[in-house]
Amino acid sequence: MRENTEDFRRIFLQSVPMMDVRAPVEFAKGAFPGVINLPLMTDSERQQVGTYYKHSGQEAAISLGHKLVHGDIKEQRIAAWADFARAHPEGYLYCFRGGLRSQLVQQWLAEAGVEYPRIVGGYKAMRRYLIDSLEERVRSLPLNIVAGLTGTGKTEVIEALDTSLDLEGHAHHRGSSFGRHATPQPNQIDFENALAIEALRVTERGASQLVLEDEGRMVGSCTVPLELFRMMQEAPLVWLEDSFDNRVTRILGDYVIDMHAEFAGLHPGDPQQAFDLFAEHLLGGLLRIRKRLGGEKQQVLQGIMEDALAEQRRTGSVEAHREWIGALLTDYYDPMYAYQRSGKDERVVFSGEQAAVVEYLVERSKR
Template sequence: MRENTEDFRRIFLQSTPMMDLRAPIEFNKGAFPGVVNLPLMTDDERQQVGTCYKHSGQEAAIALGHKLVNGSTKEQRVEAWAGFAAANPEGYLYCFRGGLRSQLVQQWLAEAGITYPRIIGGYKAMRRFLIDSLEHSVQTLPLNIVAGLTGTGKTEVIKAVKSSLDLEGHAHHRGSSFGRHATPQPNQIDFENALAIEALHVTEQGAGQLVLEDEGRMVGSCTVPLELFRLMQQAPLIWLEDTFENRVTRILGDYVVDMHGEFAALHPDDPQQAFDQFAEHLTGGLLRIRKRLGGEKQQALLGIMESALAEQKRTGSVDAHRDWIAGLLTDYYDPMYAYQRSGKDERVVFSGDQSSVVEYLRDRTLVSVS
């Protein structure tokens, strides 16, 4: 397949199956969602060929590559590529630049009686396309930012509006000191690729806006792309409101019930280890804000949290967690958000509860598309 942005757009919009022939070390630095890594060479083989290329040139490096990937090793890899091609006849193969590695695999498949297309330009060209398309989307579509106090359900609004980009979802982080999940975050490139693909889907639907949650530059360890973040700081704010009690209940569900469930899923045969890691997760979140919260308040909330954890472990009840959550909102999050809002009031164009905010944003999408 020639290097063509419309082809790339179709591939990502249709979630076209692709096999990535790069070495695992390359793949793990950044890849596209759902792509299968079936490398031509292992990391060690790639390093040997690279060293040979540097010292002896391309011809010698190619010869070494053929020597390393030969016999039963070659047969096993061709069998894996053939299996992917048979299972995904509409798919493609690619390497980093769409050059020697993908040509060679294509040739070996042809010798096995299988014609399978490759992407000229490879990973590098598709990655460039995604970077450019995301920047184009955020520069051409108006942004609307959902803001509000902690626990008002901003993420629920994002999931309810089709023209949204889910920064926290792609970063696998809730964007706060307690926002980590039981499993790791993606690397930066994977985060950007997934975000750009979501933006492609939103623009393909004809949306007249992009809706995002109010975030800092960092969502955990993932960095919001600079141009997107810059425009987010200038965009209109839609302020989400909810009662204090509802907010406490929502945070209890997210940070206590759901998080314990995540650790339990990681350790289904060892509930003690799951609970210990969950407890460490909660106390670690409180420790990370010790300086901003103040040592005395942090110690008081830690005592309440540890008592709640002990009761949960003993009885299974999570109700006691409401006390430290309420204290954290009152002493930390609400004053911080009040201070931040004081500099943003002129940007607030709408305020309301969850149903009215969702309706407002959906109406804007309908108006923009019509």
């Protein structure tokens, strides 16, 4: 049998297949990208064993665990683990601390004729490794922050570079009041794990800098790790510029065309429901900024948005959405960004349109 491992760096860099044998409730609280959850015990079984452990000790708890997971239930779980092991001969299994549960799964698999290694230290050790790894990288490499008005294409710059960390991508949120997607955001731990793994891979490619989009501490419901956010507040800014018309067109694509497509993809057999959910999504974004926008202005923009949605529903045309997008930029986002930039001017080291900004950041990475 291959040896058990604690080479976490290789595991994450090479996307080694992993089987998580923790209970579903543990897996839901935090996991690693692409990992499969094939639990030793269900949530109910784990709870019963945990209660027994507190009152009667380890041996009694283990005995109860064997009584709960036996017979056909045990055979079904072993079969699922064995299927995973045969499909992923290069993989590993783990539990929370790399202790009793993963060792028991190893033992049962071996009895079934399948030798399969586990990860020493389990989930807890791997999670600690990623937290420390991310902090080490943001402290040791210079950061460059891509800033600019709404709709200038900051995310496109991030995607064009191989030295970037995509905060919005990992948070599954575009970072604004309209930034939600049709599907939910990850939980905080999953967000942090994915971000740390990307940082590990970027630096493994030899990056001499890290590039991130200018964000607040919160990206939707996900919180940027404190040390990273602190460093971002001190890093030089590269200011991205674009014409007003291009910005409106980009926002139209992101928040209207693409969002409608997301909802349509979730409800392929019911275009009416898909459109209703899309319309609710847009109107909800406007409602979330009502206090900052002002009630009267919000009502005016809501009327324009409702008319645009009605035309889109009737004809399929999205052109009428340009009116509320343009008004929102002029009356809300641009003044807000202008105010924010007034306190950051001394940090701006370069300004330009997208191609120039990408070229600047690529050249900067070579220094």
